[in-house]
Amino acid sequence: MGVGESGHHVPSGRKSKGRPFAVSRSDKTRPTLFPRGIQPEHDHWRMHDAERAYVGPSQGDFPGSDKELFDAYRNAYSKLYDIKVDVRSPNGTYLLGENITPVKAVDLIEKWLFLTRAFIMDMNKLNDLYTKISTPSFFNFLKNFDIDKSLDARDEDPFDSQWMDNFNRLENKPFNKDTLDIINKIRECTFKESFKVIGSDEISARISDDFELIAKNLALNEEDNWSVSYLWKSYQAGIFPV
Known part of the structure; x- marks a missing residue:
């Protein structure tokens, strides 16, 4: 097994012995890693090899926090689906779980890639929201x-x-820790930045609550919801929504 410039181990492409399935670099055996109709939209999602898609991008492909989010979510899903990401054959081919058939393995990888991609894109929406509301003006x-x-x-x-209605609908929705962390960061930022301008803790608290609804709906990819279509559009237009 070699080590690339990014520090990641590079699979050799040879199949291992004694295991039911190993992701191969061979064009003949390479599975389709994205569900039909789903294509990567960002440069760092343009993965050309099955191994690269499975192992994940290099440090250079994912800037800063995105790389950390990718790794965290990959690890979570590998445990959920019992994909042994950390198990490698002597020659460097990345292996899947002991009892997973090739067909099931490809299906699980596709699901993992689809969900990870969706997660990162949703987090990018929240990061974009934070960037906008943290602008001093x-x-x-x-x-x-x-x-x-x-x-x-x-x-x-x-x-x-x-x-x-929106608050009650979102109250019991599950959000992972990474998502909740940035939502709380958005709440804190909107309170502090608005308070600097208006000096009213009541108004700033209302604004902070509004942005919690906005952020949660963005995280759920529900951009047609009232919180985004009315509250967020009002704020972007420089209007306090009433």
């Missing part, structure tokens, strides 16, 4: 702001009922 529209009038309007229908 983002909350400047609050400088000329009628606090009492706006709070009264938010406590009335239809806004109040729509907001609560």
